[in-house]
Amino acid sequence: MSDTSGSPLDWLRESLQQLEQGGLRRDLRVRSGPQRARAMLDAREFVHFGANDYLDLAADRRVVEAACGVASESGWGSGASPLISGHTEHHKKLADALARFERVDAALLFASGFAANAGTIPALVGPGDSIFADQKNHASLIDGCRLSGASIKIYRHADANHLESLLSQSTEGSKRLIVTDSLFSMDGDFAPLAELADLRARYGCMLLIDEAHATGVFGAEGRGVAEMMDVEEAIDIKIGTLSKALGASGGFVCGRQSLIDYLANRARTYIFSTSPPAPAVAAAAAALQIVEQEPQRRETLRLAARTLRRKLSKAGWQITDSESQIIPLRVGSIDRVLSLGNRCAEDGLFIPAIRPPSVPDGECLLRLSLCYGHGERMLERLIESLSPLATET
Numbered sequence: 001m002s003d004t005s006g007s008p009l010d011w012l013r014e015s016l017q018q019l020e021q022g023g024l025r026r027d028l029r030v031r032s033g034p035q036r037a038r039a040m041l042d043a044r045e046f047v048h049f050g051a052n053d054y055l056d057l058a059a060d061r062r063v064v065e066a067a068c069g070v071a072s073e074s075g076w077g078s079g080a081s082p083l084i085s086g087h088t089e090h091h092k093k094l095a096d097a098l099a100r101f102e103r104v105d106a107a108l109l110f111a112s113g114f115a116a117n118a119g120t121i122p123a124l125v126g127p128g129d130s131i132f133a134d135q136k137n138h139a140s141l142i143d144g145c146r147l148s149g150a151s152i153k154i155y156r157h158a159d160a161n162h163l164e165s166l167l168s169q170s171t172e173g174s175k176r177l178i179v180t181d182s183l184f185s186m187d188g189d190f191a192p193l194a195e196l197a198d199l200r201a202r203y204g205c206m207l208l209i210d211e212a213h214a215t216g217v218f219g220a221e222g223r224g225v226a227e228m229m230d231v232e233e234a235i236d237i238k239i240g241t242l243s244k245a246l247g248a249s250g251g252f253v254c255g256r257q258s259l260i261d262y263l264a265n266r267a268r269t270y271i272f273s274t275s276p277p278a279p280a281v282a283a284a285a286a287a288l289q290i291v292e293q294e295p296q297r298r299e300t301l302r303l304a305a306r307t308l309r310r311k312l313s314k315a316g317w318q319i320t321d322s323e324s325q326i327i328p329l330r331v332g333s334i335d336r337v338l339s340l341g342n343r344c345a346e347d348g349l350f351i352p353a354i355r356p357p358s359v360p361d362g363e364c365l366l367r368l369s370l371c372y373g374h375g376e377r378m379l380e381r382l383i384e385s386l387s388p389l390a391t392e393t
């Protein structure tokens, strides 16, 4: 059907115009060729700071070969949801490998990290229960919380004291669940996991963390921020994605056996959604093996992140005190962030301009996602372009 007027959908065009006028309309860029540190976007080559492919595995030959091998043996589609017949030997192999990697009893694979969050939280708590959520949680955690029907109490970002005051006012007896990103996707900072672990113990609540941006990157063995902060024993429910540092697609939940068995019976986004294609699962398994066997990837990346943060700071940018590969450059207004984004693009650098609804009004930022494949020369170019812009914000 075409976009003619006089239809009940006319309001759509008006809403789009409003987005456009406010500088908030988003349009799709087309990427061609492989996902790498240098990539083609809308037919132009950029040094690419807009991907979550932190370890450069999305186009890794071994990952691609694993997918192709399984595709030619077993085909593409999985044919059904996991509980019916879509759980193939490849799915089982990856779930077992993830459980071993994470040093937990078991893991459950979802079609995406978003689905993992949207299914897990409502399976664990419901009306009459309480959720305590960080103010800056990822949209998929927020939606999972809303879907649950539990009462949602939001604590100030990374503020364990505020969380404690909310916990102390809450009633015992019903289930209580703390929900947080471990590495926040916009600010690039960490949740105070040691304090949260302490509150979990003192108040007897469940603790769920989402390691989407940290899996493969933090911790000596790459299990994430909980490993790095040495609090893994206190994590009841851990969410990860296969779609960021693992360069593939899909999400997972891991923990004790009873948790996984329960979620397989109760998480609606697991039960009522087709199992991801076996070749995609095999690609993630190959990537996981690389994460285990090549710790130098995450070590190099973390070192590069520290160096880049220091240099940007020296150039006059206000850089928050974190060590992560996600580096937000705080800009403020929508006009400003769009104009700086365009200036960078003219210099051949792609840095996404982050605007509402991803950040609150007036807190727009350029978000640098640093990847293993960004060599020294690319980073020098980045500093050269960004230095003169720092004083303009």
Ligand SMILES: *Cc1c(COP(=O)(O)O)cnc(C)c1O
Pocket (backbone or CB within 6 Å): 112, 113, 114, 115, 117, 138, 140, 141, 181, 185, 210, 212, 213, 241, 242, 243, 249, 250, 251
């Ligand atoms: C990206 C992201 C997700 C969603 O994962 P997908 O696999 O892309 O659906 C979930 N949680 C957080 C914190 C994320 O950043």
